[in-house]
Amino acid sequence: MPTVSVWEDTRTFFPLFLAQIEQIGARSVCVVGASDGKFVLPLARRGLHVLAIERDPSSVDGGPVKLPGPIDTVVPGLRKRVAEEGLIDHVTIVQADLFEVDVAEPRADAVWTSCSWHYSINHSRPLADFIAAMSRLCRSQGGVFGAEYMMPVAPRHFEVEHYPGEGQVRGHLPGWQIDWETYTPAFVEAPHVGQLAEHVHRMGLI
Incomplete structure (x- = not known):
């Protein structure tokens, strides 16, 4: 039975990404900032091979977490969720910083990240470096x-450049054809792990 990510209810443009990879007949996807598998497991359930890159040990192997309520609980982590759904053959987990990942051939047919580079732990590197490292994982x-x-x-x-404005990410992808680029207005996000009260976001997609 499919399990539920602690990020399950946060807003996402992921369905648009799925439509794009279905158009190209993708067989492999790299997810940067895989967390506990909100995006990894849906891809693996479709029969795709997923390279899941995540540096946080508790996201990979589970551990205590505070959920809205506030509620103290223990989450299973990506590795256990993948195993419980019988998807081990479809997912390769790399517990490492993005910049430590060797780029192997063949590269993935697609690469995806969700709201990962804005975290302060990634601010030590320019946004351009983060995007370049991601793009090198994709054919x-x-x-x-x-x-x-x-x-x-x-x-x-x-x-902080890691919160880019409209059109700024495009400048970090020279040579790429931009098929989707869209933005939300500011909206109120419901409480979730890491943000236990209502808060305001604005999101972009490229």
């Missing part, structure tokens, strides 16, 4: 690069 001919990301809302966001 250059006919591959799909998909990223949803946080845009600036609070005053502090406008001082």
Whole structure:
């Protein structure tokens, strides 16, 4: 039986990415910032091979977490969720920083990340480096690069390039054909892990 991610109810453009990879007949996808598998497991259930990159040990192997309520609980983690659904043959988990991952051939048909580069732990590297490292994981001919990301809302966001404004991510993808680029207005997100009260987001997709 499919299990539920702690991120299950957060908003996402992921269905648009799925439509794009179905168009190219993708067989493999790399998910950067795999967390506990919100995107990894749906891809694997479709029979795709997924390279799941995640640096956080608790996301990979589970551990205590505080959920809205607040509720203290223990989450299973990506590795256990993959095993419980019988998807081990479809998922390769790499517990490492994105910049430590060797780029192997053949590269994935597509690469996806969801709101990963805005975390402060990634601010030590320029946004351009993060996007370049992601794009190197994807085949250059006919591959799909998909990223949803946080845009600036609070005053502090406008001082950090990892909260890019409209059109700014496009400049970090020279040579790529942009099929989708869209943005939300500011919206109120329900409480979730890491943000236990209602909060305001704005998101982009490229």
